[in-house]
Amino acid sequence: MATLTEKGTFVxxxxxxxxxxxxxxxxxxxSVKISHDEMTxxxxxxxxxxSACNLQAWHFxxxxxxxxxxxxxxxxxxxxxxxxxxSSAMVMIFGDTLAFKSYRxxxxxxxxxxxxxxxxxxxxFKTFLPLYESASKEMxxxxxxxxxxxxxxxxxxxxxxxGYATNPIAGYDATKAAAAMGLDPDRxxxxxxxxxxxxxxxxxxxxxxxxxxxxxxxxxx
Amino acid sequence: MATLTEKGTFVxxxxxxxxxxxxxxxxxxxSVKISHDEMTxxxxxxxxxxSACNLQAWHFxxxxxxxxxxxxxxxxxxxxxxxxxxSSAMVMIFGDTLAFKSYRxxxxxxxxxxxxxxxxxxxxFKTFLPLYESASKEMxxxxxxxxxxxxxxxxxxxxxxxGYATNPIAGYDATKAAAAMGLDPDRxxxxxxxxxxxxxxxxxxxxxxxxxxxxxxxxxx
Numbered sequence: 001m002a003t004l005t006e007k008g009t010f011v012x013x014x015x016x017x018x019x020x021x022x023x024x025x026x027x028x029x030x031s032v033k034i035s036h037d038e039m040t041x042x043x044x045x046x047x048x049x050x051s052a053c054n055l056q057a058w059h060f061x062x063x064x065x066x067x068x069x070x071x072x073x074x075x076x077x078x079x080x081x082x083x084x085x086x087s088s089a090m091v092m093i094f095g096d097t098l099a100f101k102s103y104r105x106x107x108x109x110x111x112x113x114x115x116x117x118x119x120x121x122x123x124x125f126k127t128f129l130p131l132y133e134s135a136s137k138e139m140x141x142x143x144x145x146x147x148x149x150x151x152x153x154x155x156x157x158x159x160x161x162x163g164y165a166t167n168p169i170a171g172y173d174a175t176k177a178a179a180a181m182g183l184d185p186d187r188x189x190x191x192x193x194x195x196x197x198x199x200x201x202x203x204x205x206x207x208x209x210x211x212x213x214x215x216x217x218x219x220x221x
Numbered sequence: 222m223a224t225l226t227e228k229g230t231f232v233x234x235x236x237x238x239x240x241x242x243x244x245x246x247x248x249x250x251x252s253v254k255i256s257h258d259e260m261t262x263x264x265x266x267x268x269x270x271x272s273a274c275n276l277q278a279w280h281f282x283x284x285x286x287x288x289x290x291x292x293x294x295x296x297x298x299x300x301x302x303x304x305x306x307x308s309s310a311m312v313m314i315f316g317d318t319l320a321f322k323s324y325r326x327x328x329x330x331x332x333x334x335x336x337x338x339x340x341x342x343x344x345x346f347k348t349f350l351p352l353y354e355s356a357s358k359e360m361x362x363x364x365x366x367x368x369x370x371x372x373x374x375x376x377x378x379x380x381x382x383x384g385y386a387t388n389p390i391a392g393y394d395a396t397k398a399a400a401a402m403g404l405d406p407d408r409x410x411x412x413x414x415x416x417x418x419x420x421x422x423x424x425x426x427x428x429x430x431x432x433x434x435x436x437x438x439x440x441x442x
Contacts, residue, residue: 010236010237012236013235013236014236014237015231015233015234015235015236015239015378015382016231016382018236018380019266019375019378019379019434020266021273022269024271024392026422031237036441039439039441040435040439041272043435043438043439044435045240045241046434047242047432047438048240048432049374050243050245050377050411050430052389052391053391054430054431056433056438058438059438059440060438060439060440061440062414062439062440062441062442063439063441063442064441064442065442067442068442070403071442086254091327096438102433102437103283106431106433107431109431111432113431114402115429117433127356128376142280142366143391144368145363145367146366146370146391146412146413149366149367149370149371150371150373150374150389150399153270153370153371153374153375154374154378155241155273156255157236157240157378157437158240161236161240165411166255168271168273168371170273170274170364170367172433177234180356180441181440182442191367192367199331200261208336209271209275209331210275210328210330210331210334210336211265211268211277212277212323212327214261214264214265214268216263216323217264217268217277217279217280217281218260218261218281218283219280219281219282219283219284219318219402220257220260220282220283220284220285221282221283221284221286221288221289221402221403
């Protein structure tokens with residue numbers, strides 16, 4: 001099992017480079033394989049992301065086999081074919097609307113580890129847990145979506161830390177994603193796919209996309 | 222206007238430290254003020270995040286005045302009082318379900334800047350724009366939520382790059398958030414609040430929250 005170290009396992013540890021120079025890559029070097037050990041490490045680093053009430057309602061399906069990619073082909077839009085065909089893996093990220101069912105074990109583990117007191121644990125069981133047990137599907141979906149997007153963003157940055165490029169993809173038939181991956185579509189909501197790999201050697205630099213000016217999206221109150 | 226440099230403006234540029242040692246802080250040093258210039262810089266750095274079709278459906282309301290915090294008090298849950306009372310600012314992050322209305326201007330600007338060809342621009346207008354113009358409120362909400370969460374995650378990391386701590390908060394009455402901030406509640410969906418500031422000098426180290434083992438949230442296909 002891959003371990004998570006305090007210093008990470010980054011070949012590029014330059015925050016400014018990782019965040020500010022990230023851009024989506026669509027054409028990858030097909031010869032590059034990412035070991036399951038390294039992929040697991042990257043996901044462990046990614047899921048240090050925060051989540052509402054520490055619910056961690058994220059779920060990752062790493063597709064890196066021809067059979068797995070065949071399944072993706074059945075519901076991906078055609079303009080995402082280059083990433084599908086050339087990436088080392090497509091990582092499908094789902095929100096788990098029933099994550100709260102594991103919640104009791106998680107907090108018991110924190111107590112067993114000596115990280116929280118029995119009182120703190122019981123307070124969580126009395127406050128947050130009933131909130132989720134009685135929540136609407138709409139709230140569970142929204143929370144799972146946000147949790148998963150936070151982890152997805154960290155995954156894209158961690159990938160750069162490991163020397164890889166990514167492309168987040170929303171262009172697929174969301175109604176088919178969970179079932180195609182063998183998951184219960186009532187429970188798991190698709191949030192995004194992330195293609196990961198090394199840019200193709202002959203990939204011409206893709207255009208860095210334009211952003212709105214800050215004053216268009218920021219107000220002070 | 223704050224400018225965005227390639228090297229960022231980070232006092233802590235250590236990716237591993239920023240990502241792997243991030244944890245939520247609830248008690249801040251009340252004497253710390255963050256200038257609007259620095260806040261704007263941090264948001265500009267955060268919105269280098271990707272978004273579906275580059276729609277950038279995020280909107281930030283930075284609350285750093287007593288009057289603004291009074292408005293937050295009216296719909297925040299009481300257990301978030303410490304962050305509300307002590308943080309330098311509460312940054313309310315909303316998804317903008319009508320972001321596509323600015324989309325034409327954005328791509329025209331990319332063309333004017335020489336970043337894309339007229340053909341590429343027109344292709345976007347013919348493919349992505351109609352998709353959003355005819356989209357359901359549910360799809361627009363989901364896309365805006367994911368975009369905003371991606372930017373929110375980068376904001377929390379960028380904040381650490383600037384030497385600040387954060388706490389993402391979902392504990393408020395979501396039905397009241399937009400109107401209280403003077404926004405159209407039909408258009409703007411609340412995604413999260415992020416408290417930002419420097420930890421209080423007497424803040425005892427908060428417990429780093431527990432994560433599930435990777436094999437509970439990862440599958441390979």
